[in-house]
Amino acid sequence: MTAVPPLALPHYNAIRAALAPLADRATGPIAVGDGGAPDPIPENRLYVALYVSPGRATVASLADDRTGLVLAVQVTSVGPTPERALWVADRVREVLAVRLTVAGRGTWRTEEQGGPPVQRDDGVTPPLYFVPVQYRLTSIPA
Numbered sequence: 001m002t003a004v005p006p007l008a009l010p011h012y013n014a015i016r017a018a019l020a021p022l023a024d025r026a027t028g029p030i031a032v033g034d035g036g037a038p039d040p041i042p043e044n045r046l047y048v049a050l051y052v053s054p055g056r057a058t059v060a061s062l063a064d065d066r067t068g069l070v071l072a073v074q075v076t077s078v079g080p081t082p083e084r085a086l087w088v089a090d091r092v093r094e095v096l097a098v099r100l101t102v103a104g105r106g107t108w109r110t111e112e113q114g115g116p117p118v119q120r121d122d123g124v125t126p127p128l129y130f131v132p133v134q135y136r137l138t139s140i141p142a
Contacts, residue, residue: 006055006057006066006067006068006069006105006139006141008052008053008054008055008069008071010102010103010104010105011052011055011069011071011100011102011105011137011139012052012071014100014101014102014107014137015050015052015073015096015100015137016032016050017100017101018095018096018098018100018110019032019048019050019075019092019095019096020032021095022048022091022092022095025091028044028046029042029044029046030046030047030048030088030091031046031047031048032047032048032050033047033048033049033050034049034050035049035050035051036049037049037078044080045078045079045080045084045128046078046079046080046084046088047078047088048075048076048077048078048088048092049075049076049078050073050074050075051073051074051075051076052071052072052073052074053071053072053073054071055069055070055071055072056069056070056071057069058070060140060141067140067141068138068139068140069105069138069139069140070136070137070138071136071137071138072113072134072135072136073110073134073135073136073137074115074132074133074134074135075089075092075096075132075133075135076130076131076132076133077089077092077130077131077132077133078121078128078129078130079128079129079130080126080128080129081129082118082120082129084129085118085128085129085130085131086118086131089131089133092133093112093133096110096112096135097109097110097112098110100137102139104141104142105139105140105141105142106139106140106141106142107137107138107139108137108138108139110135110136110137111135111136111137111138112133112134112135113133113134113135113136114133114134115131115132115133115134116131116132117131118130118131119131
């Protein structure tokens, strides 16, 4: 009997659910965009762009059952100043530093992989600052 391969979509939904509280922050709501900036860009210019890979099925046994899943996740934090972009990245780190719930799966705590320094985007007026941070989400059948 061949094991059913894992699916990326329930993992993506768990990541989106973890990021949802960012929109309700009393100290400044942070919008979430999928694969780019949210539309419209919020007035406070604080947002994240979420990029999720389809993942990589991993071997879970000598029988070659590919039931493990490792997803690469990038969250690009954006703000009007370098300080605000880093502040957004810190809020993302807070909400993702947990073990996400994925139905029928056991997950590891989301693992931060790091990213490059804050960068300035002169392609928009006024310029924005952004910092992409990569995370890894790993799961196995529950």
